[in-house]
Amino acid sequence: MPYLLRTLHLSERTLRRRFEESFGYGPKTLDRILRFHRYRCLRQTSSDASTAMLAVEAGYSDQAHLIRESRRLSGATPSTFAGASSRT
Numbered sequence: 001m002p003y004l005l006r007t008l009h010l011s012e013r014t015l016r017r018r019f020e021e022s023f024g025y026g027p028k029t030l031d032r033i034l035r036f037h038r039y040r041c042l043r044q045t046s047s048d049a050s051t052a053m054l055a056v057e058a059g060y061s062d063q064a065h066l067i068r069e070s071r072r073l074s075g076a077t078p079s080t081f082a083g084a085s086s087r088t
Contacts, residue, residue: 035059038057051066
């Protein structure tokens with residue numbers, strides 16, 4: 001975020017306020033959502049890859065980090081989504 005602050009010439013408080021006005025949450029939450037979205041896209045295109053490898057590719061530190069974030073953001077684990085997408 002410091003790079004973004006310097007580039008836009010905004011204070012941290014102003015940037016946070018603009019994020020909350022635009023998205024309804026702050027920049028860190030948006031970052032978490034976008035990382036989870038990257039994982040979901042990778043899972044769809046690489047269904048045979050391991051969850052641990054896809055988690056690292058998406059930007060998580062490890063598979064456990066992905067599982068924790070998935071539960072926080074969606075209320076379900078990544079395996080729940082994998083099972084649902086294979087049925088449709």
